[in-house]
Amino acid sequence: MTTSLSPTRTSGLAFARRFISRRISWVPVFAAVFILVVMFVAAQAYFGNFLTPRVISSLLLDNAYLLILAVGMTFVILTGGIDLSVGAVMAFTGMLGASLLRDGLPVALVIPIMLVVGAAMGLGVGVLVQYFGVQPFIASLAAMFAARGLAFMVSLSSIKVEDKAILWLQSTRLQAAPGSWSITPTGILALLTVVVAALVLAYTRFGRTIYAVGGNEQSAKLMGLPVVRTKLLAYVISGVCAGLAGVAFTAYTGASYPLNGIGTELDTIAAVVIGGTLLTGGSGYVLGSMVGVFVYGTIKSAISFLGAEQSWTRITIGALLLVFVVVQRIIVARSRRR
Amino acid sequence: MTADSEVPPVVEMRGITIEFPGVKALEGVDFTLRAGEVHSLMGENGAGKSTLIKALTGVYTIASGTIAVSGVERTFRGTADAQAAGISTVYQEVNLCGNLSVGENIMLGHESRVAGRIDWRSTHREAARHLENLGVQIDTRSLLSSHSIALQQLVAISRAMVTDSKVLVLDEPTSSLDRSEVEQLFGVMRDLRDRGVAILFVTHFLDQVYEISDRLTVLRNGKLVAEHPVSEVPRAELISLMIGRELDELQALSRASVRTVDRTDAPVLSATQLGRKGSLNPVDVDVYEGEVIGIAGLLGSGRTELARLLYGADRADTGRLEMHGRPARITTPRNAIDNRIAFSSEDRRAEGIIGDLTVAENIVLGLQAKRGWLRKVRNPERVVAEYMDALGVTPADPHRLIRELSGGNQQKVLLARWLATAPQLIILDEPTRGIDIGAKADIQRKVAELSNAGLSVVFISSELEEVLRISQRVVVMRDRHKIGELASNDIEVADLVDFIAHDTIKKPESVA
Amino acid sequence: MKRIFKHRMTWPIIALLVLVLVNTIARPSFISVTVQGDKLYGPIIDILRNSAPLMLVALGMTIVIATRGIDLSVGAIMAVSGAVALTIIEGSPAPDSLATVMIAATAGVLVALVLGVWNGFLVSVVGIQPIIATLVLMLAGRGIALLITGGFITTINSDPYKFMAQGYLIGLPFALFVSIAAVIAVALIERRTALGVLTEAVGINPEASRLAGVRSRSIIWAAYAVSGLLAGIAGILYSSNIMAADANAAGLYIELDAILAVVLGGTSLMGGKFSIAGTVIGVFTIQTLKSTITFLGVPPAVSPLFLAIVVVIVVLVQSPQLRDRLSRAVRRVRRGPATPTLTDSGAEAAQ
CATH class of the missing domain: 3.40.50.300 (P-loop containing nucleotide triphosphate hydrolases)
Incomplete structure (x- = not known):
């Protein structure tokens, strides 16, 4: 008894249909890429000198910290949660790191401490969410406040970083030619984070469980998957990424300031959503989030090219976020009806 | 193919009792499932079918009684325990992840791995093999949600087969399938039965019970009513077993209203x-x-x-x-x-009462909704008192939260809510x-x-x-x-x- | 006696009284009120005055939370309304005229109302989750405010405008009257009409409410509109207090303060039953707490840490899981092994 459900014809149409049925979840990512390309083209047409290696390179270099945060946020949103604490945790770990360095601790110790502190904040959020049924946004909002307060507790004013290793991360420029393509160690760090996260999500049981939990937590439980551990770990990863972003941002600015990253959590969420990750969880890719960060960076660059108020960045991002959320909502409503 | 009573039972549940606050959902129920049979579990709402299934699949822990699988007594602390013992379940609402591929849904947690890295090629090959065993050929890399519910159910069954399940629980799998899809599912079920899998089947469709099952167990009000080979129970008798009246007794009951309309x-x-x-x-x-x-x-x-x-x-x-x-x-x-027009839903708790509001507020709600928010119901105390009295709601305290009332009184309050709107x-x-x-x-x-x-x-x-x-x-x-x-x-x-x-x-x- | 302890207002009131008591013991001047001229001064008067913006925002938040929603955009809306009002006054030839101030304040509040309506539209009509729907404005709102002020902190001199937050009326701060008026207005609208109980019905059981014929869409929409309106008034008060429109600082973090005030007042974040009186007490508790933190010499910038700790404690106390665990543990101690329980996977399946 064989069902007639498989298309045996290998016509072009069948191929296309198969491609779509396999890759449908990549469509939002393609949409983000499309928007990025449209922006590039429009900016180039308008300014004439937008698409230069220098500007494109700076998309990565100026937003390395955001990219790292977006990677962590992608894990959390994929499970159906949200983490509003990332900006504040980034500021706190940055402050902590800068003050430890000032006190003379070796950088080889300071960076692990920053990562562990980030992980601990993430774990705290995860425990509140998972074991006490606190809504993710409340738990992470509390963590955001706690981290912001802690950052001010470290110091009320900015701390300059003079450690060579940290400054090396940003000051070293590997470039093809002066003014051409270039990359800094922080940029490499951010790209590495993306690659590792993409591999973890695509090729490990943990990664696939993240998707399963976000797709249908109840099912994942009934399938015997380790739901609790996976969700906790997603928040921990987001915390670690926030710690790493703290390193990158400190290197980028050469100093830590307790007010760093105010509103960054919103930028991060916006980048992830624009990159095609569904806020309801279960669908999305870190590569998409990377594209989302580039969209964000392009908007920011274009606005500074225009010489307009930087406040337009947030407004544009907010509008774009809205469009994507509404489209997502329509897609979800459609698939429910089916 | 009727199961031979010589075959040792795969599942033997004895004296299962499960209590929820205030209710005995199951009371001393015995249930036996043998290898190579399709066994239908029958009963109306609240009979205890789903409670029994949840006890068997490790969703509930039992208060008293024993569960033996292949002669070994087991305690299930979660669904994973039951699955480890070889009991898999396919629910009506397919409990898989629509956002993942067919192959992943089959293999999730059992993927082929090379040094911790999932080998997708061999994982999908394995998944395809399991599907083919059920006679299904589809692209295992396609998204699960792009397929019909019927196919998703077959995927869920394939998943159960990955773990070599001895027992397959099918909880109302047919309720959203059309005729040809049901045929296909039954084909798979017969095939599995012939391979020695014990299948516990729940459905509301009597035709299907007679078509596919070998034996049936009837529950009513949390108690075991009967267990018979299907061939020995005529339909009418089965219905009366389920609804709980002997046929003679039913006939003796008082006449329907003779009022002419x-x-x-x-x-x-x-x-x-x-x-x-x-x-x-x-x-x-x-x-x-x-x-x-x-x-x-x-x-x-x-x-x-x-x-x-x-x-x-x-x-x-x-x-x-x-x-x-x-x-x-x-x-x-x-x-x-x-x-x-007024409507009182069958699901009193989810679609009827507003649990955290008082009896009075619940009664006035319908009338209030009709009048709009601005015009508050005049003299609500009188309305409430009138209907509570007319329907005999006890306790006669309008300020008590409705969720604290018994089911019958909640129902009276809901009736009062609607009657107050003069439908x-x-x-x-x-x-x-x-x-x-x-x-x-x-x-x-x-x-x-x-x-x-x-x-x-x-x-x-x-x-x-x-x-x-x-x-x-x-x-x-x-x-x-x-x-x-x-x-x-x-x-x-x-x-x-x-x-x-x-x-x-x-x-x-x-x-x- | 038992009834007093079971009443849901009891604990919030006790918490506030304890806080006041501790403050009074630590610094007896805390409860002192001095009269200078015909005006009253003192820490308590300050708390009453300074709590006005939070009071307004928290009232709106209470209604929104009752519908099972949340409004994260209140701080951004405050920034916008302040920016609108001050920009109008700044551009006006007669900043000191009462008419100018009235027009400016009304314009600011109306813009805020429009933003609230917008939030409500996204939530009730488009069906976006409240967190995300209001996140959009939280993100874009401050940008809009910055645009209105041209990227600067607009400062003005206008006595009538200054009066709103800093003036006195019959010996008491004018802001206190605004806050009292708002409490009375909201309480009257919610409790004198059926709006309150319909809102609660929608928050407790949306499906049952729909089947009972409640127009839940309009009710949810209205809640966000009210929240926007009140945040707008709060924005006017805030800008009047500092006589400047600071798009970045206005209402920063007020959303968490407001959520906390609501929760402290005994309204559950899961929606449903709400208590205006509880929110009022919650607001005073938070304001007193902040004043205490300042008194202890902690820099105001660090105070979010304390608020975060209070939030965690409060949500843990409200957490059904924690109660479950505790009561199960108590039962186990009392009479040995527990009776039938759901396994972890069952807890949700049973819903």
Whole structure:
């Protein structure tokens, strides 16, 4: 008894249909890429000198910290949660790191401490969410406040970083030619984070469980998957990424300031959503989030090219976020009806 | 292929008791499942079917009793324990992840790995092999949600086979499948049975029970009623086992209301070809003034779906409605209420009461919603007192939270809520389910009294005896179809049982 | 006696009284009120005055939370309304005229109302989760405010405008009267009409409410509109207090303060039953707490840490899981092994 459900014809149409049925979840990512390309083209047409290696390179270099945060946020949103604490945790770990360095601790110790502190904040959020049924946004909002307060507790004013290793991360420029393509160690760090996260999500049981939990937590439980551990770990990863972003941002600015990253959590969420990750969880890719960060960076660059108020960045991002959320909502409503 | 009693049982449950606060969901139930049989678990709502399944699959822990799998006694602390013991479950709402590929859903947690890295190629090959064992050939890399529910169910079964399950629990797998899909599923089930898998099958469709199963167990009110080979239980007897009356006893019960209804005027509500894809095939129903229309049929027959379409709780795809001979548009509950139609859902807790509000607030809610937020109900105390008194709500304290009341009193409060809005038609879906005898009698009496006073009623109940006693006409539903309409004066419960089972009765008296 | 302890207002009131008591013991001047001229001064008067913006925002938040929602955009809306009002006054030839101030304040509040309506539209009509729907404005709102002020902190001199937050009326701060008026207005609208109980019904059981004929869409929509309106008034008060429109600082973090005030007042984040009086007490508790933190010499910038700790404690106390665990543990101690329980996977399946 064989069902007639498989298309045996290998016509072009069948191929296309198969491609779509396999890759449908990549469509939002393609949409983000499309928007990025449209922006590039429009900016180039308008300014004439937008698409230069220098500007494109700076998309990565100026937003390395955001990219790292977006990677962590992608894990959390994929499970159906949200983490509003990332900006504040980034500021706190940055402050902590800068003050430890000032006190003379070796950088080889300071960076692990920053990562562990980030992980601990993430774990705290995860425990509140998972074991006490606190809504993710409340738990992470509390963590955001706690981290912001802690950052001010470290110091009320900015701390300059003079450690060579940290400054090396940003000051070293590997470039093809002066003014051409270039990359800094922080940029490499951010790209590495993306690659590792993409591999973890695509090729490990943990990664696939993240998707399963976000797709249908109840099912994942009934399938015997380790739901609790996976969700906790997603928040921990987001915390670690926030710690790493703290390193990158400190290197980028050469100093830590307790007010760093105010509103960054919103930028991060916006980048992830624009990159095609569904806020309801279960669908999305870190590569998409990377594209989302580039969209964000392009908007920011274009606005500074225009010489307009930087406040337009947030407004544009907010509008774009809205469009994507509404489209997502329509897609979800459609698939429910089916 | 009937299971041989020599074969040792794969699952042996003895004296299973499960209690929830205030309710004994299961009481000393025995259940045996043998290798190579399809065993149907039967019972109406609240009989304890799903509780028994959840005990077997490790969702609930049992209070007392034992579960032995292949002769070894087991304690399940979670679904993972049950799965490890070789018991897999496929639910009606397929419990897989639609956002993942077919192959992943089959293999999740059992993927082939090379040094911790998932080898997708061999994982999908493995998944395809399991699917082919069930005779299914599809692209395992396609998204699960792009396939029909029927296919998703086969995928879920494949998943169960990955872990070499000895026991497969199929909880209402057929309720959203069409005929050919059911055929395909049954083919797979027979095949697995012949390979020695024990299958526990739950369905509301009697035809399917007789078509596929070897033995059946009937539960009622949390107790074991009977266990028989299917061939030894005629349909009518099965129905009476499920609804809990001996046929003779049923026949002896009091007559249906003999009151005649004046059907000269246009019906209060008339539905023509009312239907909704996937839940109800087009149905015609007329309700006249002062008439009680009963809707009879087993759970899943489409009776609730019909009620919801009449009220606009769900949107109909086909058909039209007329009120007093004039076309009416009822697509939302608001429309229905504006047309003075009321509806009390079968799910009292989720769709009826507002648990954290008081009895008084719950009673006034319907009236208040009708008046709008600005015009607060005048003299609510009087309204509340009047209806609490009329329906005999106890305790007679309007300021108590409704969730603290017994089921029967909650139901009375809901009835009060609707009566306060002065409806001309009230649709009651299982108003007497799970409530004590006294409250049940009160509600039946009230319905009769109201219809005598001119109110039209649509009355749904799984207790056929109750339907016959209260209504003047009975619409009979099966498999989401209306299969007939009978005048209740002319028939006995046994006839109704026959009609549900076979479409015919010994003395057919259809009403035009 | 038992009834007093079971009453849901009891604990919030006790918490506030304890806080006041501790403050009084630590610095007896805390409860002192001095009269200078015809005006009253003192720490308590300050708390009453400074709590006005939070009071307004928290009232709106209470209604939104009752519908099972949340409004994260209140701080951004405050920034916008302040920016609108001050920009109008700044551009006006007669900043000191009462008419100018009235027009400016009304314009600011109306813009805020429009933003609230917008939030409500996204939530109730489009069906976006409240967190995300209001996140959009939280993100874009401050940008809009910055645009209105041209990227600067607009400062003005206008006595009538200054009066709103800093003036006195019959010896008491004018802001206190605004806050009292708002409490009375909201309480009257919610409790004298049926709006309150319908809102609760929608928050407790949306599906049952729909089947009972409640127009839940309009009710949810109205809640966000009210929240926007009140945040707008709060924005006017805030800008009047500092006589400047600071798009970045106005109402920063007020959303968490407001959520906390609501929760402290006994309204559950899961929606449903709400208590205006509880929110009022919650607001005073938070304001007193902040004043205490300042008194302890902690820099105001660090105070979010304390608020975060209070939030965690409060949500843990409200957490059904924690109660479950505790009561199960208590039962186990009392009478040995527990009776039938759901396994972890069952807890949700049973819902």
